[in-house]
Amino acid sequence: MNPISLISLALAMSTDAFAAAIGKGSSLHKPRFIQALRAGLIFGVIEAITPMIGWAIGHAATRWVQDWDHWIAFTLLVALGLHMIYNGLKVDDDEVEKPSQHSFMLLAVTAFATSIDALAVGVGLAFVDVNILLASAAIGLATMTMVTIGMMLGRVLGTVVGKRAERVGGVVLILVGATILYEHLSA
Template sequence: MNPISLILLALAMSTDAFAAAIGKGASLHNPRFIEALRTGLIFGVIEGITPLIGWGIGQAATSYVKNWDHWIAFTLLLILGVHMIYNGLKHEDAEEEKPNQHSFLILAVTAFATSIDALAVGVGLAFVNVNILVAAAAIGVATTVMVTIGVMLGRVLGTVVGKRAEIVGGVVLMLVGATILYEHLSAA
Protein backbone atom coordinates (compact mmCIF):
# COMPACT_ATOMS: atom_id res chain seq x y z
CA MET A 1 0.00 0.00 0.00
CA ASN A 2 1.47 3.34 -0.99
CA PRO A 3 1.85 6.16 1.58
CA ILE A 4 -1.00 8.24 0.16
CA SER A 5 -3.39 5.27 0.36
CA LEU A 6 -2.23 4.65 3.92
CA ILE A 7 -2.89 8.26 4.92
CA LEU A 8 -6.31 8.20 3.25
CA LEU A 9 -7.15 4.93 4.98
CA ALA A 10 -6.12 6.33 8.37
CA LEU A 11 -8.21 9.45 7.82
CA ALA A 12 -11.18 7.43 6.58
CA MET A 13 -11.02 5.18 9.63
CA SER A 14 -11.05 8.22 11.91
CA THR A 15 -14.04 10.01 10.38
CA ASP A 16 -16.73 8.00 12.16
CA ALA A 17 -14.88 8.58 15.45
CA PHE A 18 -14.63 12.27 14.50
CA ALA A 19 -18.39 12.37 13.96
CA ALA A 20 -18.94 10.75 17.37
CA ALA A 21 -16.47 13.18 18.96
CA ILE A 22 -18.37 16.16 17.60
CA GLY A 23 -21.45 14.77 19.31
CA LYS A 24 -19.50 14.21 22.53
CA GLY A 25 -18.08 17.74 22.37
CA ALA A 26 -21.51 19.18 21.63
CA SER A 27 -22.82 17.60 24.82
CA LEU A 28 -20.26 19.31 27.04
CA HIS A 29 -20.33 22.88 28.25
CA ASN A 30 -17.05 24.52 27.16
CA PRO A 31 -15.05 21.30 26.67
CA ARG A 32 -11.49 21.63 27.91
CA PHE A 33 -8.51 20.47 25.88
CA ILE A 34 -7.60 17.84 28.50
CA GLU A 35 -11.06 16.23 28.12
CA ALA A 36 -10.72 16.36 24.34
CA LEU A 37 -7.25 14.78 24.48
CA ARG A 38 -8.41 12.10 26.95
CA THR A 39 -11.28 11.24 24.61
CA GLY A 40 -8.92 11.27 21.61
CA LEU A 41 -6.47 8.90 23.31
CA ILE A 42 -9.20 6.43 24.29
CA PHE A 43 -10.59 6.40 20.76
CA GLY A 44 -7.12 6.31 19.16
CA VAL A 45 -5.87 3.35 21.18
CA ILE A 46 -9.01 1.30 20.52
CA GLU A 47 -9.09 2.27 16.84
CA GLY A 48 -5.40 1.32 16.53
CA ILE A 49 -5.85 -2.10 18.16
CA THR A 50 -8.86 -3.28 16.17
CA PRO A 51 -7.14 -3.48 12.76
CA LEU A 52 -4.45 -5.64 14.39
CA ILE A 53 -7.12 -8.06 15.59
CA GLY A 54 -8.78 -8.07 12.16
CA TRP A 55 -5.42 -8.56 10.46
CA GLY A 56 -4.76 -11.60 12.66
CA ILE A 57 -8.11 -13.06 11.65
CA GLY A 58 -7.35 -12.33 7.98
CA GLN A 59 -3.87 -13.89 8.20
CA ALA A 60 -5.41 -17.14 9.36
CA ALA A 61 -7.50 -17.19 6.17
CA THR A 62 -4.86 -15.93 3.70
CA SER A 63 -3.74 -19.31 2.38
CA TYR A 64 -7.33 -20.19 1.47
CA VAL A 65 -8.08 -17.09 -0.58
CA LYS A 66 -4.73 -16.01 -2.05
CA ASN A 67 -5.98 -15.83 -5.67
CA TRP A 68 -8.88 -13.47 -4.96
CA ASP A 69 -7.67 -11.56 -1.90
CA HIS A 70 -7.72 -8.18 -3.70
CA TRP A 71 -11.41 -8.67 -4.44
CA ILE A 72 -12.08 -9.37 -0.75
CA ALA A 73 -10.26 -6.19 0.33
CA PHE A 74 -12.10 -4.18 -2.35
CA THR A 75 -15.51 -5.64 -1.38
CA LEU A 76 -14.99 -5.07 2.36
CA LEU A 77 -13.91 -1.47 1.83
CA LEU A 78 -16.76 -0.87 -0.62
CA ILE A 79 -19.36 -2.25 1.80
CA LEU A 80 -17.92 -0.28 4.72
CA GLY A 81 -17.82 2.87 2.59
CA VAL A 82 -21.44 2.48 1.51
CA HIS A 83 -22.42 1.82 5.13
CA MET A 84 -20.65 4.98 6.30
CA ILE A 85 -22.32 7.04 3.57
CA TYR A 86 -25.70 5.56 4.51
CA ASN A 87 -25.16 6.44 8.18
CA GLY A 88 -24.11 9.94 7.17
CA LEU A 89 -27.26 10.45 5.10
CA LYS A 90 -29.90 8.93 7.38
CA HIS A 91 -31.89 11.24 9.61
CA GLU A 92 -32.23 10.54 13.28
CA ASP A 93 -35.67 11.36 14.61
CA ALA A 94 -35.10 11.01 18.33
CA GLU A 95 -32.98 13.53 20.18
CA GLU A 96 -30.48 11.74 22.39
CA GLU A 97 -30.09 12.84 25.97
CA LYS A 98 -26.75 14.59 26.42
CA PRO A 99 -24.56 13.70 29.42
CA ASN A 100 -22.91 16.36 31.56
CA GLN A 101 -19.59 14.51 31.54
CA HIS A 102 -18.15 11.46 29.82
CA SER A 103 -17.15 8.39 31.78
CA PHE A 104 -14.31 6.17 30.59
CA LEU A 105 -16.76 3.29 30.04
CA ILE A 106 -19.07 5.37 27.83
CA LEU A 107 -16.11 6.64 25.80
CA ALA A 108 -14.60 3.15 25.47
CA VAL A 109 -17.90 1.63 24.31
CA THR A 110 -18.40 4.45 21.81
CA ALA A 111 -14.81 4.07 20.60
CA PHE A 112 -15.27 0.32 20.14
CA ALA A 113 -18.53 0.85 18.25
CA THR A 114 -16.84 3.27 15.87
CA SER A 115 -13.85 0.93 15.41
CA ILE A 116 -15.75 -2.11 14.10
CA ASP A 117 -15.01 -0.89 10.58
CA ALA A 118 -11.28 -0.78 11.43
CA LEU A 119 -11.52 -4.43 12.50
CA ALA A 120 -13.02 -5.32 9.12
CA VAL A 121 -10.40 -3.21 7.33
CA GLY A 122 -7.72 -5.13 9.25
CA VAL A 123 -9.15 -8.37 7.84
CA GLY A 124 -8.95 -6.87 4.34
CA LEU A 125 -5.40 -5.62 4.88
CA ALA A 126 -4.27 -9.16 5.66
CA PHE A 127 -4.79 -9.94 1.98
CA VAL A 128 -2.59 -7.15 0.60
CA ASN A 129 1.05 -6.23 1.03
CA VAL A 130 0.95 -3.77 3.95
CA ASN A 131 2.87 -3.34 7.20
CA ILE A 132 -0.03 -3.75 9.62
CA LEU A 133 1.86 -2.14 12.51
CA VAL A 134 2.41 1.04 10.49
CA ALA A 135 -1.20 0.99 9.26
CA ALA A 136 -2.59 0.44 12.78
CA ALA A 137 -0.35 3.18 14.22
CA ALA A 138 -1.42 5.59 11.47
CA ILE A 139 -5.08 4.80 12.14
CA GLY A 140 -4.58 5.25 15.90
CA VAL A 141 -2.72 8.56 15.57
CA ALA A 142 -5.18 9.94 13.00
CA THR A 143 -8.09 8.95 15.23
CA THR A 144 -6.49 10.55 18.31
CA VAL A 145 -5.98 13.83 16.45
CA MET A 146 -9.38 13.80 14.72
CA VAL A 147 -11.28 12.97 17.92
CA THR A 148 -9.43 15.59 19.94
CA ILE A 149 -10.28 18.20 17.31
CA GLY A 150 -13.85 16.87 17.04
CA VAL A 151 -14.52 17.26 20.75
CA MET A 152 -13.19 20.83 20.72
CA LEU A 153 -15.25 21.72 17.66
CA GLY A 154 -18.34 19.82 18.78
CA ARG A 155 -20.02 22.56 20.73
CA VAL A 156 -19.76 24.96 17.80
CA LEU A 157 -20.30 22.68 14.84
CA GLY A 158 -22.86 20.20 16.14
CA THR A 159 -23.90 17.01 14.42
CA VAL A 160 -24.34 18.39 10.87
CA VAL A 161 -20.61 18.43 10.13
CA GLY A 162 -20.23 15.04 11.83
CA LYS A 163 -22.64 13.46 9.37
CA ARG A 164 -20.83 15.05 6.43
CA ALA A 165 -17.49 13.78 7.75
CA GLU A 166 -18.90 10.24 7.79
CA ILE A 167 -20.03 10.58 4.16
CA VAL A 168 -16.58 11.80 3.10
CA GLY A 169 -15.00 8.93 5.06
CA GLY A 170 -17.19 6.42 3.22
CA VAL A 171 -16.20 7.83 -0.16
CA VAL A 172 -12.52 7.71 0.82
CA LEU A 173 -12.84 4.06 1.93
CA MET A 174 -14.34 3.15 -1.42
CA LEU A 175 -11.51 4.98 -3.22
CA VAL A 176 -8.90 3.10 -1.16
CA GLY A 177 -10.61 -0.19 -2.07
CA ALA A 178 -10.66 0.76 -5.74
CA THR A 179 -6.97 1.69 -5.55
CA ILE A 180 -6.09 -1.70 -4.04
CA LEU A 181 -8.04 -3.47 -6.77
CA TYR A 182 -6.49 -1.33 -9.52
CA GLU A 183 -2.94 -1.85 -8.23
CA HIS A 184 -3.41 -5.63 -8.10
CA LEU A 185 -5.10 -5.94 -11.49
CA SER A 186 -2.58 -3.67 -13.22
CA ALA A 187 0.34 -5.69 -11.76
CA ALA A 188 -1.09 -8.96 -13.06
Protein backbone atom coordinates in the same frame (compact mmCIF):
# COMPACT_ATOMS: atom_id res chain seq x y z
CA MET B 1 1.31 -0.15 0.87
CA ASN B 2 2.63 3.23 -0.25
CA PRO B 3 2.65 6.24 2.11
CA ILE B 4 -0.20 8.05 0.33
CA SER B 5 -2.43 4.97 0.51
CA LEU B 6 -1.56 4.56 4.17
CA ILE B 7 -2.45 8.20 4.96
CA SER B 8 -5.68 7.94 2.97
CA LEU B 9 -6.61 4.76 4.82
CA ALA B 10 -5.87 6.37 8.18
CA LEU B 11 -7.96 9.45 7.39
CA ALA B 12 -10.84 7.39 6.02
CA MET B 13 -10.89 5.24 9.15
CA SER B 14 -11.05 8.35 11.38
CA THR B 15 -13.89 10.28 9.72
CA ASP B 16 -16.76 8.54 11.50
CA ALA B 17 -14.98 8.94 14.84
CA PHE B 18 -14.57 12.66 14.02
CA ALA B 19 -18.33 13.03 13.47
CA ALA B 20 -19.08 11.17 16.70
CA ALA B 21 -16.59 13.37 18.58
CA ILE B 22 -18.37 16.53 17.47
CA GLY B 23 -21.54 15.15 19.03
CA LYS B 24 -19.75 14.10 22.19
CA GLY B 25 -18.03 17.49 22.53
CA SER B 26 -21.28 19.37 22.06
CA SER B 27 -22.96 17.43 24.86
CA LEU B 28 -20.36 18.47 27.45
CA HIS B 29 -20.17 21.68 29.48
CA LYS B 30 -17.20 23.52 27.97
CA PRO B 31 -14.82 20.59 27.53
CA ARG B 32 -11.17 21.51 28.01
CA PHE B 33 -8.40 20.44 25.68
CA ILE B 34 -7.22 17.77 28.14
CA GLN B 35 -10.71 16.17 28.05
CA ALA B 36 -10.70 16.29 24.25
CA LEU B 37 -7.23 14.72 24.21
CA ARG B 38 -8.43 12.01 26.64
CA ALA B 39 -11.30 11.17 24.29
CA GLY B 40 -8.88 11.29 21.35
CA LEU B 41 -6.56 8.83 23.08
CA ILE B 42 -9.41 6.43 23.91
CA PHE B 43 -10.73 6.54 20.34
CA GLY B 44 -7.21 6.37 18.85
CA VAL B 45 -6.14 3.35 20.87
CA ILE B 46 -9.33 1.44 20.09
CA GLU B 47 -9.16 2.42 16.42
CA ALA B 48 -5.51 1.25 16.31
CA ILE B 49 -6.26 -2.07 18.01
CA THR B 50 -9.22 -3.12 15.85
CA PRO B 51 -7.34 -3.45 12.54
CA MET B 52 -4.72 -5.59 14.32
CA ILE B 53 -7.49 -7.82 15.66
CA GLY B 54 -9.00 -8.03 12.18
CA TRP B 55 -5.61 -8.77 10.69
CA ALA B 56 -5.14 -11.58 13.23
CA ILE B 57 -8.55 -13.04 12.46
CA GLY B 58 -7.66 -13.16 8.75
CA HIS B 59 -9.27 -15.87 6.67
CA ALA B 60 -11.11 -17.60 9.50
CA ALA B 61 -13.77 -14.93 9.96
CA THR B 62 -13.62 -12.89 6.75
CA ARG B 63 -17.17 -13.71 5.66
CA TRP B 64 -18.70 -13.08 9.09
CA VAL B 65 -16.92 -9.77 9.71
CA GLN B 66 -17.63 -8.42 6.25
CA ASP B 67 -21.25 -9.56 6.39
CA TRP B 68 -22.04 -8.14 9.83
CA ASP B 69 -19.69 -5.22 10.62
CA HIS B 70 -22.07 -2.62 9.24
CA TRP B 71 -25.03 -4.03 11.20
CA ILE B 72 -23.07 -4.03 14.46
CA ALA B 73 -21.82 -0.46 13.90
CA PHE B 74 -25.29 0.69 12.85
CA THR B 75 -26.98 -0.83 15.91
CA LEU B 76 -24.45 0.59 18.39
CA LEU B 77 -24.44 4.07 16.82
CA VAL B 78 -28.23 4.26 16.59
CA ALA B 79 -28.57 3.13 20.21
CA LEU B 80 -26.03 5.72 21.37
CA GLY B 81 -27.63 8.39 19.17
CA LEU B 82 -31.12 7.66 20.51
CA HIS B 83 -29.73 7.78 24.04
CA MET B 84 -28.22 11.22 23.37
CA ILE B 85 -31.48 12.47 21.83
CA TYR B 86 -33.42 11.14 24.82
CA ASN B 87 -31.05 12.91 27.22
CA GLY B 88 -31.37 16.07 25.17
CA LEU B 89 -35.16 15.97 25.41
CA LYS B 90 -35.76 14.76 28.95
CA VAL B 91 -34.80 17.88 30.95
CA ASP B 92 -34.64 21.64 30.50
CA ASP B 93 -31.35 23.54 30.42
CA ASP B 94 -31.85 25.01 33.86
CA GLU B 95 -32.73 21.72 35.57
CA VAL B 96 -29.45 19.86 35.04
CA GLU B 97 -26.05 21.05 33.96
CA LYS B 98 -24.12 19.33 31.19
CA PRO B 99 -21.53 16.88 32.43
CA SER B 100 -17.96 18.11 32.41
CA GLN B 101 -16.63 14.76 31.17
CA HIS B 102 -17.93 11.57 29.54
CA SER B 103 -17.31 8.27 31.26
CA PHE B 104 -14.57 6.02 29.94
CA MET B 105 -17.16 3.33 29.17
CA LEU B 106 -19.36 5.66 27.08
CA LEU B 107 -16.35 6.86 25.09
CA ALA B 108 -15.04 3.30 24.66
CA VAL B 109 -18.40 1.98 23.40
CA THR B 110 -18.71 4.90 20.97
CA ALA B 111 -15.11 4.36 19.84
CA PHE B 112 -15.74 0.65 19.32
CA ALA B 113 -18.91 1.38 17.35
CA THR B 114 -17.04 3.70 15.01
CA SER B 115 -14.11 1.28 14.63
CA ILE B 116 -15.98 -1.84 13.52
CA ASP B 117 -15.12 -0.96 9.92
CA ALA B 118 -11.42 -0.85 10.88
CA LEU B 119 -11.76 -4.46 12.06
CA ALA B 120 -12.94 -5.45 8.58
CA VAL B 121 -10.15 -3.39 7.00
CA GLY B 122 -7.69 -5.29 9.17
CA VAL B 123 -9.02 -8.57 7.80
CA GLY B 124 -8.42 -7.24 4.28
CA LEU B 125 -4.91 -6.09 5.20
CA ALA B 126 -4.07 -9.68 6.17
CA PHE B 127 -4.00 -10.48 2.44
CA VAL B 128 -1.88 -7.48 1.40
CA ASP B 129 1.82 -6.86 1.88
CA VAL B 130 1.52 -4.27 4.65
CA ASN B 131 3.20 -3.62 7.98
CA ILE B 132 0.12 -3.96 10.21
CA LEU B 133 1.80 -2.20 13.13
CA LEU B 134 2.58 0.84 10.98
CA ALA B 135 -0.90 0.86 9.44
CA SER B 136 -2.57 0.53 12.84
CA ALA B 137 -0.38 3.26 14.34
CA ALA B 138 -1.26 5.61 11.45
CA ILE B 139 -4.98 4.87 11.88
CA GLY B 140 -4.77 5.39 15.65
CA LEU B 141 -2.83 8.66 15.33
CA ALA B 142 -5.20 10.05 12.70
CA THR B 143 -8.21 9.08 14.83
CA MET B 144 -6.72 10.59 17.99
CA THR B 145 -6.08 13.86 16.16
CA MET B 146 -9.48 13.97 14.47
CA VAL B 147 -11.39 13.13 17.67
CA THR B 148 -9.51 15.75 19.68
CA ILE B 149 -10.32 18.37 17.03
CA GLY B 150 -13.91 17.10 16.82
CA MET B 151 -14.43 17.40 20.58
CA MET B 152 -13.15 20.98 20.57
CA LEU B 153 -15.31 21.80 17.55
CA GLY B 154 -18.25 20.27 19.41
CA ARG B 155 -17.48 22.63 22.30
CA VAL B 156 -17.95 25.62 20.01
CA LEU B 157 -21.14 24.18 18.55
CA GLY B 158 -22.41 23.32 22.04
CA THR B 159 -21.91 26.90 23.20
CA VAL B 160 -23.71 28.27 20.16
CA VAL B 161 -26.74 25.98 20.15
CA GLY B 162 -26.95 24.98 23.82
CA LYS B 163 -28.98 21.92 24.87
CA ARG B 164 -30.10 21.28 21.29
CA ALA B 165 -26.50 20.28 20.54
CA GLU B 166 -26.91 16.97 22.37
CA ARG B 167 -29.92 16.15 20.21
CA VAL B 168 -27.97 17.17 17.11
CA GLY B 169 -25.06 15.01 18.26
CA GLY B 170 -27.45 12.06 18.62
CA VAL B 171 -28.76 12.64 15.12
CA VAL B 172 -25.15 12.80 13.84
CA LEU B 173 -24.39 9.42 15.42
CA ILE B 174 -27.51 7.91 13.85
CA LEU B 175 -26.56 9.39 10.47
CA VAL B 176 -23.04 7.98 10.77
CA GLY B 177 -24.52 4.56 11.54
CA ALA B 178 -26.99 4.84 8.65
CA THR B 179 -24.21 5.90 6.30
CA ILE B 180 -22.07 2.91 7.29
CA LEU B 181 -25.05 0.62 6.72
CA TYR B 182 -25.95 2.24 3.39
CA GLU B 183 -22.37 2.09 2.07
CA HIS B 184 -22.09 -1.61 2.87
CA LEU B 185 -25.53 -2.59 1.56
CA SER B 186 -25.13 -0.66 -1.70
CA ALA B 187 -21.63 -2.03 -2.41
